[in-house]
Amino acid sequence: MSKTPQAIRGTQDIFGADAEAFAFVVETFERVRKLYRFRRAEMPVFEKTEVFSRAIGETTDVVSKEMYSFDDRGGESLTLRPEFTAGIARAFLSNGWQQHAPVKLATHGPLFRYERPQKGRYRQFHQIDAEIIGAGEPQADVELLAMADHLLKELGIEGVTLHLNTLGDGDSREAWRAALVEHFREVKDELSEDSQERLEKNPLRILDSKDRRDQRFVADAPKIDDFLTDEAKAFFDAVTSGLDAAGVKWTRAESLVRGLDYYRHTAFEFIPDEGSEAAGKLGSQSTILGGGRYDGLMESLGGAPTPAVGWAAGIERLAMLVGAQEEKRVEIAVVVENSAREHDAIAAVSMLRRMGISTELFATGSPRKRYDKARKTDPGVLVSMDLREDGTARQNWVVTLPEITLQDEAFAAFTSRWDIPDDTY
């Protein structure tokens, strides 16, 4: 006897009510994206490593230490996708999707990041994703965010707010970054160890440090607003006024920066409100949906300058907020009380299922306990098929939940073939 292999760390097997919640998130996303006319796209789960390293940025945590990379048999370095955006951008360029631009794309599926697992964080996790490529107007940002907001409402998620910021255009962002480095460098010795490191690698991140030692200096740090060009400022104003017009509630988050290099202008996250029920369910993983504008990304992959904006949301995190969804009860349970009726029962369930009624057959195990077993599934209708003592067929039809779909049709179809005594219906 060999040992049973274990699942890979950070992967999960999802079943039952949790799987239903997962499916509910995906189904709702599919429904909403069609309302907004986002088109479905499917991309490979792995790409050449450079697709991600060039697009996301070599110095980011994702690229520098979280990628699942390996050499294939031809010696080429490949990587399991850690996010959707880079792969979508590559697909856009390699397939000439410019011809469809501006194009609204939606996808969902598994992603891989080598991280320490914890609540709401896995090594193989799943996201839904929406992107608008080839649209440089603030209207695109507004539509994308309205869709995200709409989706959360359709999912019934409460207590989550859109946190919105602008990073300005490339020049604004660089000027701001330089000012921040200068500001924090003066007090470098008093910063936390983490932030001293961030000062070199990713100074913007110091702004949302949780360490008290850093927060003292964050308050009077240079503000992005002071570095915005007129164009960048007008862009952001157009986004916020558009959101107001669309009825999307938002809050300005001056210190919100996104980790990846490619973001420009709009950056946003949907975050549970402090102390809300949603915040409690998520633990320390607070962001459920995040994204922004990435006007520089296509060029980093060798394409023509192409404005784009997008977001992604963790399906597992959304599913946690949605809560476990009960699996639907079976509509009709058919019990074979006597093995001689097995073929009749098979005929009955196949007829009912073809009518579009969910049906379960109980014909195994002790005949005596089949009825009880069927009872426990709490069916809408319980049909038993038995033999009388004289050997003639006998069946009954017990309704426990009158409102199941197609009940009258099902009863009519059933009784056209098998008699049911009046006293059992």
Add this chain to the structure above:
RNA sequence: GCGAUCGUAGCUCAGUUGGUUAGAGCGCCGGUUUGUGGUACCGGAGGUCGCGGGUUCGAACCCCGUCGAUCGCCCCA
């Protein structure tokens, strides 16, 4: 990568200061009762106590390592 807590039947958990063949409930399988019924009773299968070392006359219990889970840091969805 760092820190904390935790790993005993399929599931939820007991297991007294280290002391005989490791238990319960639920679930599963079978039987009896009931006999148009989600009942009750009886029985059964199922555990190398995560794994590997060590201490001890003796380890589920103490120590070390390892794997995994959970929670937090970092980072992110």
